[in-house]
Amino acid sequence: MSVDESYQDDGLKLHDLRCFDAVVRTGSFQAAAAALHRTHPSVFAAVGRLEARLRLVLLDRSGYRVLPTEAGRSFHAHVGASLAEIARLSAHARLLAGGEEPVLRVVLGDLCPLPVVLPLLSEFFAGVAATRLHLDYEAVGGPAGRLRHGTADLIFHRAEAMAVPVERIDLAEIRLVPVAAPGFLPPHLGPDLRPDQLRPFTQCVIRDSARGGNEDHFLVPGAHPCSVPDHAMKRELILHGMGWGHLPDFMVAGDLEAGRLVRIRGRHLPGGVEILAASRRSDLPHGPVAERLWRHLRARFPGR
Template sequence: MTVEEMNKPASFKLHDLRCFDAVARLGSFQAAANALHRTHPSVFAAVTRLEERLGLTLLDRSGYRVELTEAGRMFHARAGISLRELDNLDSYARQLAIGEEPLLRIVLGDLCNRPSILGALSTFFVDRPRTRLHLDYEAVSGPFERLRDGSADLIFHRAAASRTDLEQIRLCEIRLLPVAAPGFLPHEAGSEVTPQQLQSFTQCVIRDTARDTTPENHFLIDGAPRCSVPDHTMKKELILHRMAWGHLPEFMIEDELRVGALISLQGRYLPGRTETLAAMRRIDRPHGPVAEELWGWLTDGLREF
């Protein structure tokens, strides 16, 4: 073989590659022909043609059963990977052709009532088995970063009224209340606790999961010691164990407030805040058919959040 021939890209048919793969897996030309619904001579010719185009002897035909040569084993290992990728690509194209994208990436933010959101998504996706739902969690500015870098198709997070680059569907209001466990603070429950009185007590805050964070003041008390946690569930546990105080969504602590396991610090100096939970997506990106169906479903308000 000349240098020019060695450097020339191999050109072979996918049909020939599939015939070789079948012979390698099944151990005979006849078995491969039966599996592929071809004739024995056509499969034999396809494999011979592939060997000629590659300049390799892939099969040892000297015995009762055909065997892979060393080159054949190495080539078949790579060919198997390529054939699986082609099959996946074919499946992907067929799913697109019938109008359902294979994957939808959704990020839940730190304010989400997860049982409610997951219940809604379960209801929507039960009739769309061809689309796989990929869920992630991000906090503070993390969900917005995921939209910006294109690794999320849709997020559920606090509404951002000033963001003109996003479409937003307002879903519900979330009240955030300042709370502490009984005995954590020396002040009587219901008294007007001031920020100055809290400066010596640990405040629990949610960590921002974004890589490029921007300074945001979420109820921070200047000069107070702080501890950070990944989500409100962990934050609630720390507060219940008298390790810190902090703001929590009201839907998470209704029972604890009712039985006195937590005490509200809400008052003139610590008013809390009401946030709007929204579904958001980018305006400048195309969205697949299932993503559009989900957006319309959320717009129509078919689920209580």
């Protein structure tokens, strides 16, 4: 009997495929059992059953770490795609069965101007009775990570390339301005600073809230960094002469006008421009409230 005939006659159990996928991802039956909240014998039996049905040896069990065979690697690539598609179908079915989603998960990034975004959300959710807004804050790579891992329905953050399919609505341009408190830098450095001249001075930076994240934006090599959770804290430290750093223009316009902060931008410190965008996964289903919110944003920013 061929593998195709065996598949058609007996079928492949979803449980067996999930167990095989977990073993490949974790490298052991024990770890796979823990990840799936199953017993070690049940996972071992499931993979054995799958190999028997396929008449293939999928795993090399001879070493300390369980590794896929050549056939196992090829088969696992298709298993991963199939499990992802099943998850999407299940999520879509739950949306169809449940009507309006009970919770909409929105993440605000560190570059998000609250006076722009919060009125949009407030206006929209004032007309939504059955869906609760779950609002979170993440910094640097955190919002994209939440979208990538499927723990956010929508993020407001810088537009950037991601490892998953994403669609976005551009909302605004955010200019990042290098600033310091008056007198923080000695006058002999001059108005056109180079990054290497700033190495002796503390640089305030935002901590990356992504799991395992280590993105560095504008970090001067060799400078002593002082990490903070958000731009509000960063602004306070800079105002008190405890460091210098880049801050969004909407946050420092009043400080610059009043002389509480000074620009240190020059040819070698030009700052930067980021696009603030609303982004969501384009490969996952979205509930009716999420779709209405997306249309609400699209109507407010049609030309971006």
